[in-house]
Amino acid sequence: MPKYILPLFNSFTPLPEGPLRTAIHDYAESVGFLANDLFMIDGSKRSSKANAFFTGFGKKKRIALFDTLIDKLSTEEIVAVVAHEVGHSACGHILKLFLLSTLRTGATFLLLSLFLNAEGLYQAFGMQSQSIYAGFVFFMLLLHPFSLLISLGTQTLSRRFEFQADAFAARTTQTPGALISGLKKLSVTNLANLTPHPAYVRLHYSHPPLLQRIRAIQGVDV
Ligand SMILES: [Zn+2]
Missing domain, CATH: 3.30.2010.10 (Metalloproteases ("zincins"), catalytic domain)
Incomplete structure (x- = not known):
């Protein structure tokens, strides 16, 4: 890469x-x-x-x-942001997420192989014969609700990792204030929503909202 x-x-x-x-x-x-x-x-x-x-x-x-x-x-703010990234690496997050996504891909392909050969799948959709192309479409339709459930889990994990990386950065740089002001500036350039709906956060946010991160960083013992 x-x-x-x-x-x-x-x-x-x-x-x-x-x-x-x-x-x-x-x-x-x-x-x-x-x-x-x-x-x-x-x-x-x-x-x-x-x-x-x-x-x-x-x-x-x-x-x-x-x-x-x-x-x-x-x-000082850039060092704090880099420290956050170092935190992801030091806490093993990168490897864990990589393994998880590999597992997820493997599981999806395993399910796909089972479904593509299942006669019931085609009958359920009123097909007279088994068309592999139609099988792909049906499989994606059926998979969608499960992917949502799985991403609920992975997004929760990812948000937890963000808190851990923030805490690592605050502790190792000893400048939690710089991390906070750096994150504030980033949320401006990234046009982040400051008050997203909690349900939307649960489903779609890989990072916790800024306010929660700031509060958590303020609570870290440095
Ligand atoms: Zn991060």
């Missing part, structure tokens, strides 16, 4: 030497996080959203910062 695919869409330039690079490097070293390198990507080319992320595994791991993030956040 980081080496061949992502560069097709955005340009990755090494983060220039300076206070920001030093601050991120010092933080990463303080928590024993080894990243291959630090990059800046031209996210502003397509959107005003700001973000930071890691790509790749093991030695190929890269930290990438959107140029929009660098423009809008202070050094």
Whole structure:
């Protein structure tokens, strides 16, 4: 991903030497996080959203910062945002979510293989013969309510992981205030809804709403 695919869409330039690079490097070293390198990507080319992320595994791991993030956040805030991402990695979230989605895909294909050969499926829809193409459509129709249920579970897990990563960042940087002000700025650039309906959050939000995150961060013992 980081080496061949992502560069097709955005340009990755090494983060220039300076206070920001030093601050991120010092933080990463303080928590024993080894990243291959630090990059800046031209996210502003397509959107005003700001973000930071890691790509790749093991030695190929890269930290990438959107140029929009660098423009809008202070050094302390950026370090806090990077610390949140380091938290995801340190708490094993990336691997856990990867395994879960692999399992989910496997289970879906297993079900598909069972359904495609089931005569009852075609009879239920009034088909006289078994058409594999129709089978795909019927299967997707039947799967939909189950996918909703499963995503209820995975979204809940993902929101819990966000709280954990926030707590990790607040503890390891010792600057919960910078994390909070950084998140506030991000929610502005990302046009986040500040008061989403709780039911909508349950179903569709992979991240908790900003206010809940701020309250949780304020409750972390640093
Ligand atoms: Zn996160």
